[in-house]
Amino acid sequence: MEELPGALGTSASLALRLGQAIFAVASLLFMCLEVEFYSYTAFCFLVTIMGLIIPWSLTLAVVDVFSVFIKRPARQPGMLSIVVIGDWVLSFLSLAASCSTAGVTSLLLASGGFCGGKLCTRYRLSAAMAFLSWFLSLTSALFNLWLLPSV
């Protein structure tokens, strides 16, 4: 099996997973800390999805750490299929969450008065972080999908 950088069990994959988790945590912090996000459906959706991405990415980061540092290969076909499906589902969900957050934030900004300048900036940053997390998640999903037929 050739080593495809970015696929499950490589150091590039570890970096991608850590990036996803970090951006998801940043998005969650910007959204949650001292903000009443409960009143907006889109923001609740974002918080839910980011709360799903963090454990998923951290678990796979641990798998990568085992594979990279302890040299224990972690690629069984069944496991890789589950990882690919989970990655794709989470990547679609995080795209949906970040886009709905961005839409709602732009509406709040345009209507004025609903969020002060600082609060709106935080919503925007949260949407941007979720978008970055989606991008890394999509990259992981593509690399793993590419690897799938060769396992």
Add this chain to the structure above:
Amino acid sequence: MEELPGALGTSASLALRLGQAIFAVASLLFMCLEVEFYSYTAFCFLVTIMGLIIPWSLTLAVVDVFSVFIKRPARQPGMLSIVVIGDWVLSFLSLAASCSTAGVTSLLLASGGFCGGKLCTRYRLSAAMAFLSWFLSLTSALFNLWLLPSV
């Protein structure tokens, strides 16, 4: 080359393309007719993306018609790659557009007063149609991606 139902040049693909175009037209009609959608960024985005999906799907529907009824195969590797890339990009964009529309609509509904009952229903229907169009577009993209290595 085996016949994969749903891939470019089959009657299932023709049905998928027509479905995409019909749902996109429905979404556009619900959004545009006698409604001031210009004031919301998310709605403008939806209108733009649906306006891109309609010609794309109709063009590929014509290709399918040629392939199915006139028996002229339309699968060159280069062409299929372009179709797959376009399908994926449009499917991501339409997911983003439908989700941001849904987020904004739910916010408008919750805040009340910004849209009457009938107007909000139309926004919702538009988002639902865009979502269905996304689903069919993703199906096409998956089938064509599956076919890509065998061409």
